[in-house]
Every structure is written in C-alpha cells, then in structure tokens.
Amino acid sequence: MKLLLDFLPIAIFFGVYRWSGDLILATGILIPVTVMHVGITYLMTKRIEKMALATVGLVVVLGGATVLLREGWFIMWKPTVVNWLFALVFIGSHFIGQKPLIQRMLEQAVQLSPARWNRLSFAWAVFFVASGILNLMVAYQFDEATWVNFKLFGLLGLTLVFIILQGIWISRVAEPAEE
Numbered sequence: 001m002k003l004l005l006d007f008l009p010i011a012i013f014f015g016v017y018r019w020s021g022d023l024i025l026a027t028g029i030l031i032p033v034t035v036m037h038v039g040i041t042y043l044m045t046k047r048i049e050k051m052a053l054a055t056v057g058l059v060v061v062l063g064g065a066t067v068l069l070r071e072g073w074f075i076m077w078k079p080t081v082v083n084w085l086f087a088l089v090f091i092g093s094h095f096i097g098q099k100p101l102i103q104r105m106l107e108q109a110v111q112l113s114p115a116r117w118n119r120l121s122f123a124w125a126v127f128f129v130a131s132g133i134l135n136l137m138v139a140y141q142f143d144e145a146t147w148v149n150f151k152l153f154g155l156l157g158l159t160l161v162f163i164i165l166q167g168i169w170i171s172r173v174a175e176p177a178e179e
Helices: 002-020 023-045 050-069 073-092 101-106 114-141 144-173
Strands: none
Touching: 002 023, 002 144, 023 050, 023 073, 023 144, 050 073, 073 101, 073 114, 073 144, 101 114, 114 144
C-alpha cells in the first residue's frame, strides 16, 4: 500500500501532463498532491521520513518556481537534486554512525562483510549521482515530453534494473545467516 501511495504523486503528474501537454499545469497539481501525500503518510504512520520531507520541500520550492515563473527547468532539476541528496546521504552515512546506511537498512535480512557493505553503499551513491546526471542530459538534450516519459519510465526502470542487479550480486556474495 505504501509503495502505491508513494508512486501516486508522480502518476498524477504524468497523467495530467499526458492529458494537457502542459508542464506548468502538471507541476501546479503535483505540488498539493505531494503535500497531501506526505500528510496522508503521516496520518497512517505517525512519522515522516527525512527524505520525504526533503522531496516535498523540493517539490514546493522548485515546483513553485516552475509555476510562478512559468519555466519548466526548475521542476526538471528536481529529480537530479533528489538523487544527489540520496547520494550525499549514502556517502555521509560512512562518516556518521558506525555503519553505512544500506547496512542499517538491510542487515536484518542480509549478512555481508564490512567491505561488501561499503561497496554496496558506494554503488548506490554512484547510481544516484549517475541518475541525476542522466536526468539532466535528457532534460537538456530532448524535448519536454521525452523528459516527462523518462522521469516516469526511464528513472523508475533504471532503478528497478539496479535493484535486481544488486539483488543478484548480494545473493552471490552474502554470508550464511547466523543461527
């Protein structure tokens, strides 16, 4: 249910853009939908993740600039900024706390050596940096409709492929679970 709810703002953005062909209108609808998404998530879980707050903040600021200035480049930068923030969090987790973030998230399910947790963490950081760069390449090299399609299908598809490849790698290098 949470995954569906998390996907809803971008699906609505995509649907409005497909229906209207107007990036400004789609962004204008994305802003309140994203704010409502965070509010509903809070009502359901009684907590808000830090990255969800960062995302809603970026949607409000960059989306607001897009709508107020009627310039789509602001919202086109949002996926890049979010991805680069994720990369900073993954890299920063090596300096804050005793374990990388990915290890904190997955160690109950997967046993890896410290070196492999570090490798996995840096792989995620590189993936997020590359995704941000790729978003900008598509935004600046292709038309708006192509970017909207890439935002929904391209970035999501790349993330799913990366997760599958990560799962294959983990299954090959994971250590036996402690009994």
